[in-house]
Amino acid sequence: MNDASAAKLDLLTEDHRSRTSAKRHAPRTPRDAASLILIDRSHPVPRALLGKRGKSHAFMPDLYVFPGGRRDPGDNRTAMARPLCDAVADKLMQRTRTRFQASAACGLAVAAAREMQEEAHLSLTPPEHADCFRPDVSHFRYFARAITPPGQPRRYDTRFFACFCDELELDPSAVRDSVELHDLRWLPIDAHDSHPLPRITKVILSDLVQALEEDPSLPFGRTVPFYYFRHGRFVRDLI
Template sequence: MNAGGSAKAALLTEDLKHRNETRHAPRRPRDAASLILVDRNHDVPRVLVGKRGKAHAFMPEMYVFPGGRRDPDDNRVGLARPLNAAVTEQLLRRTQARFGENAARGLAVAAAREMMEEAHVSLTPASEAEPLRPDVSHFRFLARAITPPGMPRRFDTRFFVCFTDEVEADTAQVRDSDELQDLTWLPIDSHETVALPRITKVVLTDLKDALEADRTLPFQRMIPFYYFRNGRFVRELI
């Protein structure tokens, strides 16, 4: 792990030390996905985030990317255009044998579905008859993070990225939902202007670093994977 990666993992570990939540019984992380919608038509690219309600058990009153757990039905939803083959291969790394291509596709569907439900942005082309038949061909796989033990909810979250100018999506339709309020286009270098979970800040930094390296964000790249081991977070490239 390089110095930058070590610093990001250390930030997550330090954040965990200062939490005051009651420790919960061990539970298996559930597969989840978030979609980072990026508007790069500015000198500093902007990403869509929204505020979770205070009644949420997980990250209440924090600004997050639209996303949620993968539902069983997500694996069976058809796609207008499939994932890039490199992204599918990346999603299959470091998974159990029973996690196959259908589950990988289901994660992309979950990300698109949650974007539609939480922000009212549809990634289903207008030519499709189904309300949910997304085009996920432009999704990049940016990062993966597993919630540490003892939290009220645990997720194995895959963070996808797509650019607004590459997809057939009407961002003018962005509006609040029951899940997310105050939907905001946040400059990627403005971490301190809204209340973001530490993992969201770290993933935004990963995005900023990746865009500085190549503004096109190539599909084929190593993916940072954050997980908890021996009392601390680890950042591994997979």
């Protein structure tokens, strides 16, 4: 692990300690969730879409996050206009529970697309399927995974997908606020201090900066950083 990665993990560990020192919750099993890092690369510095969660949210209130949410049972059964790339689907099956099926992996991608539509009003359904929700997830990269540490009021095992607006012919100006997310903004991916972000979001944005420097195309089969908590400290593993 390099010094930058170690520094990120120290920040995550310290953030977890500060959040759990005042109030601890009973252990909770993390729920599968998905988030989509939508990237606008039409500017010199690529921008990512984030929105602010409301004050009443039990999980990450008043912070700017990527659109996303938990995987619903119906997501596993939703037909896709175009499926995940094989390399992405295969990677999603790694480091999972015994009962985790391929349908659940596909359901995570559907959940990310559904949440993008619900929270930012951006539809990933091609025009030929405009009469129903049938997303095109063929451009999704599996970018990162993070499990909320113990002691939080909500815990999620979140898979972060990433794709570019132009790949899906999305208009960045078409985003609209929702009940779940407001003040939606396209933030430069290196502007970590311009808005209040969860530390894990800052870490993933830092990973994105590095990944785009290494290969601006974001290869589909790239190694995926996996963040989780073990023995009192955050761990950065690779999938």
